[in-house]
Amino acid sequence: MLYGTAYETELERMQTQIDRFRQMLEHRAAVAIDQATERSRIWRTLSEIMVGLTALMFLFVLGFILKRRVLYPVVRLSDVVQRLASQDYAVETPHFTQVDEIGDMAQAIRIFRENGLARQRLEQQRDADWAIRELLARMTQRLQGCETIEDVIKVAERFAPNIAPTIPGKLYVLDTDPWQMRCVAQWLSPAGETTPFSPDDCWAIRRGLSHPPVQGEPDITCYHLPETHAGQSLCVPLIAQGEAIGLLTFQNVTASDAPSRAYLELMAEALGLALANQRLRSALLEKALFDSLTGLRNRHHLDEALHSQMALAVHTHTPLSCLMIDIDHFKNHQ
Numbered sequence: 001m002l003y004g005t006a007y008e009t010e011l012e013r014m015q016t017q018i019d020r021f022r023q024m025l026e027h028r029a030a031v032a033i034d035q036a037t038e039r040s041r042i043w044r045t046l047s048e049i050m051v052g053l054t055a056l057m058f059l060f061v062l063g064f065i066l067k068r069r070v071l072y073p074v075v076r077l078s079d080v081v082q083r084l085a086s087q088d089y090a091v092e093t094p095h096f097t098q099v100d101e102i103g104d105m106a107q108a109i110r111i112f113r114e115n116g117l118a119r120q121r122l123e124q125q126r127d128a129d130w131a132i133r134e135l136l137a138r139m140t141q142r143l144q145g146c147e148t149i150e151d152v153i154k155v156a157e158r159f160a161p162n163i164a165p166t167i168p169g170k171l172y173v174l175d176t177d178p179w180q181m182r183c184v185a186q187w188l189s190p191a192g193e194t195t196p197f198s199p200d201d202c203w204a205i206r207r208g209l210s211h212p213p214v215q216g217e218p219d220i221t222c223y224h225l226p227e228t229h230a231g232q233s234l235c236v237p238l239i240a241q242g243e244a245i246g247l248l249t250f251q252n253v254t255a256s257d258a259p260s261r262a263y264l265e266l267m268a269e270a271l272g273l274a275l276a277n278q279r280l281r282s283a284l285l286e287k288a289l290f291d292s293l294t295g296l297r298n299r300h301h302l303d304e305a306l307h308s309q310m311a312l313a314v315h316t317h318t319p320l321s322c323l324m325i326d327i328d329h330f331k332n333h334q
Helices: 003-086 101-144 148-164 205-206 229-232 261-287 299-316
Strands: 171-174 180-185 234-240 243-250
Touching: 003 205, 101 148, 101 261, 148 171, 148 180, 148 261, 205 234, 205 243, 234 261, 243 261, 261 299
Parallel strands: none
Antiparallel strands: 171 180, 171 243, 234 243
């Protein structure tokens, strides 16, 4: 009975159930594997998408950073460098606070612009100084060709406004009779009256030096200057052989575009020498043409007058007559 037909039948039935159970397990395992594989594929796809999105985001952020931190500053600095290379120093250099090569470049360009501006100011100042020196040299040449004091005054009126275009001024000449300073020229409409004044009213004439010696420092003002412009005025005496023969007064000398007072003093020196030469020339001419004892005109004056009248007669084709009278019978005493 143990190994009989019933046993065999029961054993086959159990084997069949076991095989069926195994198939069910294999089927479930296959289904689970397929589901896991599908989920894995989905997650892999999602991860790949996330990696791609992350890479795109990283590239976008990197591009934004490069544009803001590198490309944009470099383009601005390049434009500034091109304008500075064409000597356009009015351009404003960008200010970058970042501590890197871009910040160092911006700082270097800023220093280059400041140096360029300083050099440009020095060149403008040099050109202005050269222009003033050329005007002073030209004025000195014209003064050497002057024949009278009136010529000297005209030269002063012509050149002074160009040497100091923002500084009004006056030219005074010392009259010996009466003893006073008389205004003979003025330019650029200076303030104050042109009435004569005593030489003692000017501290520059008293000291024989420009007054005030230092502009802007507390000092006594000259009495002949208007009170409203006393603090901005400069008096320069015209000295010749240790004596004051004239005076130059300037107003608004504290202006930012005013020339150096050294140039004003050079102009005064040239005018002083020219006036002294004309006075010496007039004195020598008077001694040569007038008798020192009687004060009457002498033979030299007659020779000069005859030459002048003869030249005029030849030029105008008119006759010339001469009448001589002996009033002192000088020849009878020889």
